Amino acid sequence: MPNYKLISFPLCPYVQRALIVLAEKDVPFERIDIDLANKPDWFLKLSPLGKVPVLQADDNVLFESQVIAEYLDEVTPGSLHPTDPLQKAKHRAWIEFASQTLATLWGLYTAETQEVFETKRKELLEKFARVDEQVEGRFFAGDNFHLVDGVWGTVFRYIQTFETLGDFDFYQGSEKLRTWHNAVLARQSVIDAAPSNYNDQLLAFVKKRDGYLATLVKTEIAA
Ligand SMILES: N[C@@H](CCC(=O)N[C@@H](CS)C(=O)NCC(=O)O)C(=O)O
Known part of the structure; x- marks a missing residue:
């Protein structure tokens, strides 16, 4: 499994969307909280929309919470979506x-x-x-x-x-x-x-x- 890093902000509901799947699927990851009022340069370079969550999977960068949630669901056993x-x-x-x-x-x-x-x-x-x-x-x-x-x-x-x-x-x-x-x-x-x-x-x-x-x-x- 890749090395996962989730760039986050504590109150963000979209970050929670990713966190819920990470917990449901028992995926190890590192969490990095940033200050959205003062976004670090490294984050702006990484995130095309300047929004959290961003998921780094080794050197790959994913953005948009639903994309991240669906990806995590697909690469782990079982699914949190119906099969039909x-x-x-x-x-x-x-x-x-x-x-x-x-x-x-x-x-x-x-x-x-x-x-x-x-x-x-x-x-x-x-x-x-x-x-x-x-x-x-x-x-x-x-x-x-x-x-x-x-x-x-x-x-x-x-x-x-x-x-x-x-x-x-x-x-x-x-x-x-x-x-x-x-x-x-x-x-x-x-x-x-x-x-x-x-x-x-x-x-x-x-x-x-x-x-x-x-x-x-x-x-x-x-x-
Ligand atoms: N459609 C995005 C929405 C993410 C979003 O709006 N994140 C907010 C925090 S809850 C953000 O990063 N805002 C910073 C900004 O817009 O400058 C997703 O689903 O990931």
Whole structure:
């Protein structure tokens, strides 16, 4: 197996996507965290888009979290994708939908006004209602954990933190979504993909952005 190095940033949901597969597949790797506000030159030379995660496999450089996740899944025994091509394509489609949901979440927690926040919250409700129709069990496709579950885990982690700030009704009372959320967030690979003080770090970030959501963060958070 090649020598793997994952260039990372602690709060990044896309980095978590790669970390979850590395943990699920028990792949040894070295992790290098960088400061995204002050990207090192060596990183900018390596990363065509200037974004994390980047995976170095010996001298080969891979970028884009889903490319990295799929590669790691393919070169290790077993698969976190279904074998049936149609089901696999469906999982990939709902992974892309999770990426779009992450973009909406970014819009929510950086919204400067309550009005923009509400627009983003409504967009999120619509997205969760759409994915709710697809969920078939404890996990996305029943009892087995797949790549798609890990990716949605990075969405649920934000929801878990934001739910401490108010009743935003993200899942509109859906038992199915709540069960899926709980099952994914209880998975060891998903737990270990974020720092243990993730909640505080995310709230500190929200405070620093000083948008509408920051007004709901009551306590002083040490960054
Ligand atoms: N589509 C990319 C998104 C990665 C991404 O947006 N990473 C963020 C951190 S979470 C980043 O590196 N941002 C730095 C920048 O845009 O300058 C992927 O899936 O890998």
